Amino acid sequence: MPNEMILQKQKQAAEILQEKNIDMWMTYVRETGNIKDPMMDMIVGTGATWSSAFIITKDGDTTAIIGSLEEANMKTVGTFKNIVPYLKSIKEDLIAAIKKHDPNKIAINFSRNSTLADGLTHGLFLELSDYLKDTPYAERLVSSEEIVAAVRGRKSPAELELMKTAIVETLKIFDEVTEFIEVGKTEKEVAEFVRGLVKERGFGFAWDEEHCPAVFTGPDTAGAHSGPTDKAIQKGHVINMDFGINYKGYCSDLQRTWYVLRDGETEAPNEVQRGFQVIVDSIQMAKDAIKPGKLGWEIDAVARNFIVEKGYEEYPHGLGHQVGRKAHDGGALLGPRWERYGNAPYIPLEVGNVFTIEPRLTIEGFGIATIEEKIVVTENGCEWLSPIQTKIILLKG
């Protein structure tokens, strides 16, 4: 991430702190090579070895308290105004830096609801609580959940530009897959072809390479979140692929559906067309329902109920998630009110949020129809961020 974007994000964070009336936000980490708080890339731009505090205040002051061996690096990185190096223990410098601002609250990165606001490990929480136990500040620690959701969720124009480019590059690869697919090729072969293109072009993967892309052909596939198998593409298969790249730190995440014509067919059979159309329509209906202030579960219900009304089983996941530096990003989720989603379906949508819309349904005997599109929430509704799929892609068998 270019430093300029990090400084912008810090500025945005200070504004959000003012809005939420929280005086200080502290990202507290160590050995980020072993386990890294997801906020580090966005607001720091480098790692840390020893216990380190990265502090942003609501007046925009920024302070990094770090092991002395990392002082020179932190200066070179240049994203923090005040750099406080320590040799033996962070405790004294940490307390001094907090006292200087005497914050009403200190937001730290723990959250039951959002994994992106939950980068503080429990051991580090205990350490921090111990260091602050003789000060008034131990009692002023609060979750940074709302701050993280806003900082990550409200995309700047520069962030949206990167995401659009990521989408364009991803759809080029989908087009190349359309040319590559043929009867007899396996899911693994398609995935390998895609991974080759990603590496050749110097992109990263939006998620774990093992499942990126995920490729499913025909009936009785392994289901979402599985790696591609040795199953071969056959005539009469519905094929889908879930895939995204990481382009300069920002992710895409898209799905498309194909159908392989059987002998004598010039279009997909009725039941395939019908299932596919239900997906297309449910996406459009969800898109039409999105606007700032709506709750994610309300949007999910629009698509979910429509699909069930049409006689299909409901999809066993949320309708859509935010995307950003991570494939699953931000706070609010277009998901059902299931315990596993915590409070994420209850967070109001905000201008600048980027969501996927990705319902799925099974077409018995053929495979799974699923499309994944992307929208950005605007003042009055939302806009497509990706050119949408409206017709199933037909392949000669």
Add this chain to the structure above:
Amino acid sequence: MPNEMILQKQKQAAEILQEKNIDMWMTYVRETGNIKDPMMDMIVGTGATWSSAFIITKDGDTTAIIGSLEEANMKTVGTFKNIVPYLKSIKEDLIAAIKKHDPNKIAINFSRNSTLADGLTHGLFLELSDYLKDTPYAERLVSSEEIVAAVRGRKSPAELELMKTAIVETLKIFDEVTEFIEVGKTEKEVAEFVRGLVKERGFGFAWDEEHCPAVFTGPDTAGAHSGPTDKAIQKGHVINMDFGINYKGYCSDLQRTWYVLRDGETEAPNEVQRGFQVIVDSIQMAKDAIKPGKLGWEIDAVARNFIVEKGYEEYPHGLGHQVGRKAHDGGALLGPRWERYGNAPYIPLEVGNVFTIEPRLTIEGFGIATIEEKIVVTENGCEWLSPIQTKIILLKG
């Protein structure tokens, strides 16, 4: 990591649970694409999206409780005997799986001392505590610190083989750097050359690519843990490089020192030779002091005191750390008794531990002399894992 090695590590974990009299070890995670418990690669071998529990008991039973969409993938990965998929909430299945074993203690991954045993985020700790609050098990949660230290620290022969290969490949690259270095080239150019070789050969980086390798030339360098700069190599410079690769999941981590001859010189000046020799001797003395049961701070003190006695400033870091799947691995550390190292310098060394030995000192006016070697602890002492550097590498100016 091949599944075979994961199954071996699970078996070793069960033995360690017996040794420590802890009935159950649970790695509790979610959205590992955003933040990943460092134990996942070693004992699971795939990621997880929704709250998931990976349980190993002291009788060697293994249970994965995961979101239903990841059931097929978990079966394909094949590292857990019992797979329990859930749709809406993990709570009931989690409690049932624990009750079945009625453990005396449940080790979970939090630790003030070891970041590798501290993969449980504070938000997930709160979730887990809440789910278990009406059972006897909330009170039986303990730190997995000792288990993680043993599982990661006691290297199997298969692990040592991979680490040796990583070292051989790393030293080949050091040799190529010796050929590449010349007056006028910058630290950044050397680093770029090295990164090119790593990528060409399909290796990973042992740590953050930005600082891997770290290259320092001449006096007044930025210091350890900094990225390479535009500073150019000059005659009379002492140069050092800190570099490691990731080879099939296992890391190397080595340092070597060069000297660029000035006009008329055929060897390094006395003060350079003297400083370099102090480093060589301190490494040998530390190596001679290592055996099972010794404490890390005792070993650190051997090298540290010797360097100070010889009139140099003490190094502002630990003498050495464990290496494994991470460049900084395991529990015990060859470090001084400074607060920032927690209890790590007080943990007894064990057979199979792999440590770096990496003292440093400044040669005024020339640069920094530092060598990093690797040893493995044996029944009676320790053995070099890397061919050692005993002479400063001379380069024609």
